[in-house]
Amino acid sequence: MLAILGFLMILVFMILIMTGRLTAMIALIVVPITFAVIGGFGSEMGPMMLDGIKSVAPTGIMILFAILFFGILIDAGVFDPIIKTILRLVKGDPVKIAIGTAVLALLISLDGDGTTTYMITISAFLPLYKRIGMRPIVLAGIAVSASGVMNLLPWGGPTARVMTALNLEMSEVFTPVIPAMIGGAIFVLFMAFMFGREERKRIGVIEYDFEATAQLAATVEDDHLKRPKLIVFNYALTIVLLVALIMELLPPVTLFMLGFAIVITVNYPKLKDQKERIANYADNALSVVSMVFAAGIFTGILSGTSMVDAMANSVIDYIPDAMGSHFAVVTAILSAPFTFFMSNDAFYYGVLPLLAKAGAVYGIDPALIGRASLLGMPVHLLSPLVPSTYLLVGMVGEDFGTLQRIFLKWAFGSTIVMIIVCVVLGIFPL
Structure with missing residues (x-):
């Protein structure tokens, strides 16, 4: 009965969103509470929800300060020199331009926000693409492919959902998959080379006046926000923070809190x-963080009522024993179509x-399944369920279906x- 109730809860959740x-x-929030009441757990819901919220609190706080940290860096013009340098180097060679597009998109994607990546990358390169006659769809495809790989960053969304849903630490999920991200980034550069x-x-x-184009490149419209004299400091701070994250010198949440406090104080005293600056990113930060805490209620009730255990046992009955030892690879392969046909929330919190x-x-650590579930992200971003991709094709004036037709096979790659x-x-x- 618990398994049926759990499957119905996830089905209703997926349909509604x-x-x-x-x-x-x-x-x-609403769906798990409703089904907990139906299942007779009304009097026990409070502790379950509180336990779930407590388990996701570090992740939610980390995402909040990561958004603020990288937002301040963008406002301060940290990426402006990179954009200008890339535009000067690529000149009129489509191969160099395509590779430069990939490099910029990969770097901008460090903030974990696809919308920001698209806005900066398209704004910097679209005039150049149009001027020399390169197809804008190539620009869009390279940008979405780079974002698909870098979206695995803990503050990008999917990894945070995995940590939330499985109650894992960043060191268990994200740090081990860094080599896979590097492999994915190299593949994106190869793809850019082929299209170039x-x-x-x-x-x-x-031939074109690339110096003038480089001078026009900018990451923000408000010049008064830029801090060119602090560029070296901002780069150094970013590198130190990323190294500290990888080496786990401090918990990620405290590192981002400290990093944000330093970067905003130095750049905007x-x-x-x-x-x-904080108000400027409040909307984005609130929408993401509130989602994380709401997910705490969902996972808290799902676990506290033992629905997830009952559902897992019923699923196991239909899995051939021969496939048990390969479950991580199966999960990695399935993550692509699953996240293409359903939202990240439905997949990571439900499936x-x-x-x-x-x-x-079958003796496979949940952390291994969590890592595997992230690898379908390049395919996910080409899903019609992803709003930011509509922004992307709109900015370059291309059709969504054309983007899918050309780049879906590369995303699977x-x-x-x-x-x-x-x-x-x-x-x-x-």
Whole structure:
């Protein structure tokens, strides 16, 4: 009975958010509470929900300060020199332009926000693409492919959902998959090279005033926010923070809190400016963090009522024993179509806990299943369920279907490359 109730809860949750009847945040709160009452757990819900919220609190706080940290860096113009340098180097060679696009998109994606990546990358390169005759769809495809790989960053969304849904630490989920991300990034550069070569065959190398284009490149419209004299400090701070995260010198949440406090104080010492910068990112930060805490209620009730255990046991009955030892690879492969046809919230909060429980029966650590579940992200960003991708095609004036038709196979390629890296390096077992 518990298994049936759990499956119905997830089904209702998926239907509500995929049909747009409820936002994911509201559904994460209302649906589990409703089904807990139906299952007779009304008097026990309070402790369950509180336990769930406590378990996701570090993740929610980390995401909040990561958004603020990288937002301040963008406002301060940290990426401006990179953009200008890339535009000067690529000149009129479509191959160099395509590779430069990939490099910039990969770097901008460090903030974990696809929308920001698209806005900066397209704004910097679209005039150049149009001027020399390169197809804007190539620009869009490279940008979305780079974002798909870098979206695995803990503050990008999917990894935070995995940590939340499975109650894991960043060191258990994200740090081990860094080599896979590097492999995916190299594949994106290779893809950019291939498309650049096609464009060079089509239009050749074009002469153009690239110095003027570089001067026009900017990451923010408000010049008064930029801090060119602090560029070295900001780069150094970013590198130190990323190294500290990887080496786990302090918990991620404290590192980002400290990093944000330093970067905003040094770049914007006036209290008025600090308040404006924080307010500027409040909307984005609130929407993401509130989702994390709402997910705590969902996972708290799912675990506290033992629904997830009952569902996992029922799923295991239908899995061939021969596939048990390969469950991590199966999860990695399935993550691509699953996240393409359903939202991240539906997959990571609804399906992933089942896969983790099922894998545990065969002796596979939930952390390994969590890592594997991230590798479908390049495919996910080409899903019609991803709002930021509509922004992308709108900015370049292309059709969504054209983007999917050309780049979906490359997205699967990125996923396969990352799976291979994970298997070869033992990040999860074959």
